[in-house]
Amino acid sequence: MTLPEGVERREVDGDEGLATRGEPVYGEPTEDGWRRWDRSRSKLAVLLGREVETGLTADSTVLYLGAASGTTVSHVADVAGPTYAVEFAPRPMRDLVGVAEARPNLFPLLKDARKPEHYAHVVEPVDLIVQDVAIRGQGEVAVANKQFLRDGGRLVLAIKARSEDVTRDPDEVFDDVLDTVEAEYEIRYTDGLEPFHEDHLGVVAEPK
């Protein structure tokens, strides 16, 4: 597949890589209005760089779980339509609010991704869920948030093994989380995110 409209492989500041158009957020290099989408800082960028079909398009509606300071979600909002960014911790949310101010289609929500009922009165049905939450129970979070996905929508999930259990073999942790996810989703793609993100598994899934 090709890259979604709005994401291009461009030379920015001497290096070629993915880039989107928007206000710079985290000191990334920019050139001609394009800002580098750094793969070592964004798991989604790793998947897009591999041309994995993530379901991110110019008109998709997105729910982003675990938005943190807004590094990745800023690029998503540059590309996509209405983007809901859920983050639980107040300190990164302060940065995220700044990122959202410059992006009218980005809606920050200080909420717990494990309790979707607390933002179901705000978030509309979406075409894409991006989940990057560093907490125990990542599979359960994916299942609990399935209600937001439209038919034919997609879940892009970055599983962080160390958040589940540092003492276990990452592959075993991935299997456990995938088991939970598979109860409600069909898995379309899984692969490690090395060398950019150690002990992370990238997953693309569709609701059953």
Add this chain to the structure above:
Amino acid sequence: MSEDNPTEAGWFSGVEPGDIEAGVTAIQEGSASTVEDWPARAVESGFAADESEYYERLHETTVAASRQAVSQREGADDQQLIHSIRTLDDCQRLANELTERVAEWAGSRDPEATVDSEYIEELADRESTDPIDERLVSLAGRIVGLQTEVQEIRTLVEQTAESVAPNLTAMAGPELTARLIALAGGLEELAKKPAGTIQVLGAEDALFAHLRGGAPSPKHGVIFTHEYVRGTAPVDRGSAARALSGKLAIAARIDYYSGEYRPEIEAELDERIERIRARDAS
């Protein structure tokens, strides 16, 4: 729209367009049990003329709600935590001292008197017309009041510690977290201290006795209250205290500089302590 009673209404229901404050409250406190096409519903109900106006209002309100929630949660700052833990200690000390004093006085008049909170609670409920007993009953009532206050402040410490320093709180519990921050003078100060200093915070007397010469170096300060130190065999306590303070130092820095909760630090500590404790067994 209470949290226990999810409604089928969107955040904008009952909110006047342009009333940011009401919208903020609805976003923060509302809930729903099903997901609906809120933009279409909002246009139907007349909250917005069209979807783009809805998104404009949604943007304005979510940004305001998040900013407000952030400043509220951060208003629970490290200095407030320090005041809370010190007040908790004072109230507890006062309650204990008064319990002893009142029980001693009451013991001279009531052979059943014992020095414990059950007796004080019972005494507080008595009715009396004797001028001395009246004072004792009144004092007992004040002690019970102080103890209630201690519970309330403890809950406050738990909540504040959690939002000020999520990683430290996960690892050390809210009270020890508050004590460490109080001893250092703030979260920033704690984050800038080396692990070796954190290890002996609260053991300054012993530390200076050691530095003057003669006395052995203290193995632990206030972190002694942590299960990982106290529950480890004395011969390994120095190692356990060193491992714990090392991870606490990392947790304090994450809490100060990032504020994100990272469970892996805690798990690394669990693993390390297990290895230290296994040394006796072998």
